[in-house]
Amino acid sequence: MTLIQANAISYRHHAKCILDDCSLSVGAQEIVALVGENGSGKTTLLQLLAGMKTPQKGTIDYRDGVAEHLAMMPDKAPIYPDWSVYEALCRLQNTYRQDSVHLDEIIELCALEKVLNQRGCALSHGYRQRLALAQVLLTSPQVLLLDEPSNGLDVAQRQAMKVLFKQIAQTSAIVLVSHDLGEVAALADRVYVLREGRCLALDLPEPRHDLQWLAFKNRHIAEQIPDAVVRDGRFIGLSAEQSMLPEGVLSVSQDYPAEALQEKIDALS
Incomplete structure (x- = not known):
């Protein structure tokens, strides 16, 4: 509404x-x-x-x-x-x-x-x-x-x-x-x-509170990761219950990453 x-x-x-x-x-x-x-x-x-x-x-x-x-x-x-x-x-x-x-x-x-x-x-x-x-x-x-x-x-x-x-x-x-x-x-x-x-x-993923956000070096690496619930460039959202993290993860966040937001802002220019 x-x-x-x-x-x-x-x-x-x-x-x-x-x-x-x-x-x-x-x-x-x-x-x-x-x-x-x-x-x-x-x-x-x-x-x-x-x-x-x-x-x-x-x-x-x-x-x-x-x-x-x-x-x-x-x-x-x-x-x-x-x-x-x-x-x-x-x-x-x-x-x-x-x-x-x-x-x-x-x-x-x-x-x-x-x-x-x-x-x-x-x-x-x-x-x-x-x-x-x-x-x-x-x-x-x-x-x-x-x-x-x-x-x-x-x-x-x-x-x-x-x-x-x-x-x-x-x-x-x-x-x-x-x-x-x-x-x-x-x-x-x-x-x-x-x-x-x-x-x-900004085009943002729908807010989810049941995910953990993983950052990778680039989009190509992120796209190779299976079981992603949400994909957003070099960032993916995995189920928060998943304890085994894939190789190549640079950072993990419970919230949508600030660096992902910054990259979207930079892409507007």
Whole structure:
């Protein structure tokens, strides 16, 4: 079920073309990733999807009710520095007229129990991001727009955020801007590359959680391997239950390999 459909949208800022004839779709319970160099228009596209900007050409269509249930978490999302975590969330809970059960669920989901009495200004960067995410989740969004939410987090914090995003995607669609291809490869059902104003969809294998991904030196070697469930260039997906690995394997990953994603991006140029 498609929640958002952008149709050939274009946007200029003064004389500069930011986006040109871009189309993309966001389905229910999907994680859609936007990747590209700095200045390629990723944040502008999020703002257009959120209704903060209006496309100068093209249209953005929303399924009934979706436009009123969008939430965006910007890069460096604001929090209330002098309020405790619990006070900030309670005030927002009252603003959005949510019940206490919903608030408790979000606190647990974002793992904020240990810092409920800390003021916003005293939080680590990881907990600041969790609080910012909890704030937007209080709106009960059908689509969550995230602008580099893992930026500045350490490895452990990034891994925790991946788990959190997968949990959120069970009930809400996510549009994610990220420079971390490992994060994108592990999370995204669909990936769009923004380049020179265009929005280019990558051809990715259908997401599978029952595979292990093997990388080989080249496509010819990979094609000689029997029992592959999925073949994707020099990468193959084997059943996760298969313990005997073939010769010539360079690496093994439980998620779709970031290097495979990078090679697809490079092939677009």
